Amino acid sequence: MSKDTNKNFNFSKIKKGIVIYAILGVVVFAAIGMYADLAELKASISDFDFSYLPLILILAPMNYVLRYVKWNYYLKQLKIKVPQKINLPVFIAGLSMTITPAKVGEFFKSYLLREFSGIEMSKTMPLVLMERISDAIAMVILASIGAIAFQSGFAAIIACLLIIVLFVAAIRIKPFSMLIIRLLSKNRFLKRFADSFENFYTHTYELTRIDRLGVAVGIGTVSWFFEGLVVFFALKAFGVDFSVLGSIFTVSVSSLVGALSMLPGGLIVAEGSILGVLQALFDIDKVLATATTIVTRVSTLWLGVVIGIIGLIVVQRMLKKRAAKKLEEENNAE
Secondary structure (H helix, E strand, O other): OOOOHHHHOOHHHHHHHHHHHHHHHHHHHHHHHHHHOHHHHHHHHHOOOHHHHHHHHHHHHHHHHHHHHHHHHHHHHOOOOOOHHHHHHHHHHHHHHHHOEOOHHHHHHHHHHHHHHOOOHHHHHHHHHHHHHHHHHHHHHHHHHHHHHHOOOHHHHHHHHHHHHHHHHHHHOHHHHHHHHHHHHOOOOHHHHHHHHHHHHHHHHHHOOHHHHHHHHHHHHHHHHHHHOHHHHHHHHOOOOOOHHHHHHHHHHHHHHHHHHOOEOOOOHHHHHHHHHHHHHOOOOHHHHHHHHHHHHHHHHHHHHHHHHHHHHHHHHHHHHHHHHHHHHHHHHO
């Protein structure tokens, strides 16, 4: 870790960004609350059976646990060894970046691994990228089952599938990818990153092998299945019978649409998608659909952000402790 790590590591800027996105989230909730009529919404929430709340709140963390299993699987495939006392808090801290546009902030995990373990970012960034790709494929699979059953949502699914296929095909066609890298390396500014580009590509190529991608997608499908149950149990808590397939379809499609929007955390778009699907496809009352949307997004988005913030605080303290220890060692050496 460099001597100036704490100077360059701008936690305050990260926290400020999270606060801004959180405010946007509150505004979105307020907007959909007014759409449903706040008085009616309050009355609906008063009927909520809170005995379901622990179950609703544990579903997303179950997703995170399985995503961590996948993260470790990827590290093992690339023969990257990171002590769990570092790896776990780094992974958890990455959850705080869920509300960045298209979740690109999760590359923050690569930065942290470099600071703690000296691993080149170009070696670990493919892990973050393939996390997102494998998750997208898993959601496409889950959403497709519902799309066939309910004859809806095909546009978002096809759009995501097309992007994924083009990306994987581009990676697997080595001559094409190497040509792109050579062209980028000719740029006066980018040529200094030529080795990093090649390193990034090599590791991404390894993770797109059909067997490795298959394992990752399998884990992702199970993990997103758990999160897909949130709408089911939320509506149960409101006293409404709903199908498991309908719940998984609603969550998966809204997540895909939110990802396609490239907006922070899919804000507005994801909420609108859940509302739209519940009302238009499943004929759920406007007020009940709104209340379910709020419960769903709190569980599937904001709970993860809160857990991530805790991880962020832990990581910040770990970095400060390491910096202080290194400074003490340097002073003793003098």
